[in-house]
Amino acid sequence: MSERDEIDMKSGEHREAADPSREEQLSLLLTITMEVAAASDLASALDVVLRRVCEKTGWVLGQAWVPNQDGTVLECGPVCFCCGEGGLTKFRVASEGSHFRPGVGLPGRVWELKRPAWIEDVTQDPNFPRTKAAAKVGLKAAVGIPILSGDEVIAVIEFFVQESRAKNERLVNVIAAVAAQLGLVMERKRAEEKLSSTNEILQSILSSMGDAVIVADNEGKFLAFNPAAERMFGEGAAQTASSEWSHQYGLYLPDKVTPFPPDQLPLTRSIRGEEVNNVEIFVRHDKAPQGLWTRINGRPLRGSNGELSGGVIVCRDITEIKKEEFFLFDQSRVLEMIAANASLAEVLTSLVLLMEGQADGLRCSILVLNQDGKHVRHGAAPNLPAAYVKAVDGAPIGPRNGSCGTAMYLRRQVVVKDVLTDPLWADYRKLAEICGLRACWSTPILSPHGEVLGSFAMYRQETRGPHPEELRLTQIATHIAGIAIERQRAQETLRERDARINLAAESADLAFWVIYPEQNTAWMSDKGRKMYGFDSKLPLTRDLICGRVHPDERAAVHAAFDRACASHGLFESEHRLILPYGKTRWVIVRGRCLEDEHGSLLELIGVTIDVSAQKQSELQLQIQREEMSHLNRVALMGEMTASVAHELNQPLTAIANNASAARRFLERGNIDPVLLQQLLQDMVADSQRAGEVIRGIRALVRKDKTVVRSALNLNAVIADTLRLVSSDIVLRESVVITEMDHSLPQVEAVPVQIQQVLLNLIMNALDAVESRPPAERRILISTRSLNGESAEVSVRDFGTGLPKDRPDKVFDHFFSTKQTGMGMGLTIVRSIIETHGGKISAENAPDHGARFFFQLPAARGDSKSQAA
């Protein structure tokens, strides 16, 4: 930056010459100010300034520079004042071809510093790019003045003279004052220009807007009431008091009848200073007799000082949106009715009324096709004459059966524009004429599977086809009607099936249930609730149902249930239920998983069968069987009296004798202590022996609840049993021969029960041989292994044999060949063998006599031989 930019006030004052006087300067200022104020734009104002300054000061050239559009450089403005020789135009041309960045040249310097600059001689100035041009025309001194609008430089003016001059501070001040004036004027003008263009834009927006815009001052006087507002509310009468607006413009609450409270009107509120958002108002007046819906937003208006100056509202016509909203709402209401199981007639009537409400002069009807698929039933037609409805109810469908009958028959929409001429209406023409019906368009109502459920028809009193909107309504109506009719049909079917199933279930003691594992909810038939002891209202869950299972079996039932769910398979379980108050029930439960179309688990359905009664009788039977078995053992004991008496008598005798002997030895006083000790030892041994006998008898006769199986060697059991009856065998002068297979596998069995079997067979054999001479009283007991998989025991006698026709009859109840027999021994024998998973048979031996033989499966882990 050159030092010459500095304004040297002292030197300036010294060289003051040929400059305007103070008075002239003031007059200049006044003139310029007035002329500038009158100028219409910046260009003409600059023109005035350049000319006047040159005229009054004698400077020869005045030029103006203005920033270009993006404000990066100064360009030489079109306005210029030249006086004197035409040679100055060369400099003018040079200037016109230049532009300066901030700080460059005289204009650039002034632009950047925003204050005046003086150059005594431009030809000597290093920062004056136009030096050559200036030198050619003899320009020397120059002054540049900024024109500021606010803080912004809107132009730079420069003046030249053809002599070198020191800075004239006063001159600079005068020109600066003029420039400041110009700045102010321009500022005002710009603001005015801006305002007027904004206003125009706003006006045009307001007039073309679809939304109504109303602006009012704080007294309620309308400042703006755009055409849309006039369309919506009628003429805006500026003089109406705001308390009258609701009445004047027909403004109502959403109930359509209550006038909108004036103090709550959006405009009133916004004038009060409130922000109003989305207030819906129903509007009805002479020009809009059907009424319309508007949604209003309002804002208060404030002056620059922040004081309330009025309010503005923007109102949007939402009549169509509202209508669709109401229509949708009504549709959902009909769907709710369906969901709430309203009667079909109610649902269809609501649907028809809803459709009729969507268009003027529209009447509708719904017919329902009978399950026979051939005849129609009245569904709903609330606004058709009763006579017409009656005539149609029960009519058949077919290819020429009016609009509806034909539509259902052909399964497609049938549009009859004029029922009085259309051949389809031949049968109904008279009736239609009486009822004033002209056009009838009917559409079949189809189920999702394409099954015809009924028809939906639209009637009009003029002859025409349906409009697109009416076709849209038809589509909606048939869809909803389809849902309603199908649901009703499904429910009827369900009710019938339910009734049938319940009937079957009641009589079969069956409970039905469904468990939805995802939701943890469940359903159960009435019978089921009774069976499980659930109140009929209680919402069920899987856990509740499983909670009824007996604690001992609950874990197993849970596991089975989880298994079924995991594999989507079957569920089967027999368990006890514990009902409230402790009652127990035996049930068999069977279920299976159902999947949805994607193969994911939907539900587990199944039945529960109450088998308590069977279980009870089974238990009873079991008890009876045990009772009989016990009786049999007691009876066997009776038959074994010889053995029992003998077995007991022997040790008792020995004890008695030993005791007597000891007493006598002692009396005689010559007892040998060793002898006495032996004697006492023998007494102890014999009393133990007696105890063993009694224990054996008790074991056989005891009613044993806990029957524990153990691995048995049948050969050993046979030997034990024979010892038990040895006395009887001797007494009966019989001989028992044994042939034991020492590779006999062990069997899993209850020892006492197997002994009971053997005792029965042996006692029977002894009985059988009784009538034979003693030499022939033989019994053969043998064992053998059947491939190591089972053990067979055979008891063969040489007696009279079994009934020839059916040897197996001996196992029947109460079959007896003996005088004293109860006829239950062999029945019990068979029951015991079968309980052990074995089999017993009887046959007549080839020679003579009977043979009883039974097999018992080898104990697990002992399928091969085991030493006897």
Added chain:
Amino acid sequence: MTSSEKSDAEIVCLVDDDLSVLKSIERLLASDGLSVRGFNKPKEFLSHVQAHSVPVAILDIWMEEMSGLELRAQLSGLSPGTRVIIITGREDPVAKLTALQMGVVGFFTKPFDDDQFLNAVRGALAMHPIE
């Protein structure tokens, strides 16, 4: 429990296949000062009879090898002078009747009264031989 210094005429023979009963009766007899020879098997007794004189024999009825009554029958052939006392573990009127008909001098059902039994044995010993 034999008494070798005594002559056969003083020795009572006892046959019972139940060892503990056999032993206890031997002791009872010994405690009363009687000499006794016991046999566990009827056949051993029969061979003894062939070589010795047996004044008194006490026989059990129910033995596996041979019944006491059968033994009595065989004994009467071998040693008709032997007085026989029968003991049995079972109340059996038929057997008793049979035994008495066979001429036994005593019949006792086990367990029996020791005095009566010993008196019967002493009485049998004191009888003159039947021959």
